[in-house]
């Protein structure tokens with residue numbers, strides 16, 4: 001039978017409406033536990049001889065529906081939902097790595113992922129190396145006898161630096177290593193690591209998958225055999241499970257993921273065009289910019305350049321902060337992928353714990369801002385950015401005159 005398109009599958013899923021009173025929307029099974037017909041059934045379920053639910057930390061029908069849709073979206077055999085992106089990241093890494101193992105990690109990963117690796121090293125003797133992954137040798141040279149996995153994030157926040165997934169996956173495969181890709185910035189609509197040969201994909205579903213800024217959630221996707229072990233160990237026993245109400249919010253978000261991503265991307269492209277004509281803007285990093293150093297890779301690896309843009313404003317940290325304070329439509333907040341356009345100042349917010357010289361090495365200056373293009377009318381986002389830019393430029397000019 002011909003497979004239906006992604007839009008259709010994300011809307012309908014495998015949900016049998018007849019068994020649910022014809023309910024159009026998936027029911028929220030707001031329950032902690034499940035009543036057995038009799039003692040023998042309870043015994044059979046615990047023994048794994050009979051399918052069916054036992055207790056919501058081990059499984060919940062609303063969460064199951066979400067997991068099926070997530071696996072389908074990523075082209076993975078199986079997905080497991082988590083209470084946060086970090087719940088997913090930590091569960092997969094704990095599953096793959098034991099004391100004495102080593103993991104190769106792309107430099108510039110999400111701060112809490114770094115924090116988690118740091119803790120794993122200090123407390124459990126799991127080594128990690130953060131490396132630039134510019135060419136094959138960078139990765140193959142980092143492989144040690146105890147290396148078990150390669151962990152990659154692309155694009156990297158907030159510098160939008162890309163990692164060539166095909167190259168990394170091929171190198172890891174040759175060395176017999178697992179690959180894990182944090183696909184949060186792209187969503188499965190823009191980047192498909194598992195189809196490229198990656199073993200696992202992790203997500204902060206808080207971002208584009210939810211898309212509405214109203215839930216903290218995560219997901220991990222991968223081979224069924226591995227995901228089942230994760231489900232029964234680093235999910236069940238560690239316990240970062242997603243609640244049914246939050247799963248329902250993600251089910252709703254997924255229905256419009258492709259539509260929203262198209263709009264995030266077209267709004268970002270519009271803002272890029274406008275920003276690039278402004279004298280008050282010093283540098284723009286956006287994978288859709290033909291002058292972006294990895295433009296060709298972006299074209300090859302991502303279906304579209306994404307909804308995020310970083311840019312530097314003339315006048316340093318003071319101008320960057322003043323600019324944010326002048327905005328009305330665009331909201332000053334960390335996180336990304338929401339209907340509302342969001343802006344943040346990495347040097348004083350998401351990357352403030354990184355030492356200043358290291359930050360500069362990474363390309364994060366004090367005048368850099370990161371914008372997550374929302375779903376508003378593009379002209380309104382631009383009008384807001386433009387009026388703030390004009391005010392800040394006037395202020396800076398005024399200050400220069402009075403000096």
Ligand SMILES: *Cc1c(COP(=O)(O)O)cnc(C)c1O
Nearest residue numbers: 084085086110182184204206217
């Ligand atoms: C936000 C984020 C995370 C962490 O996700 P939470 O849902 O906040 O736990 C991990 N990776 C990336 C790339 C993120 O942006």
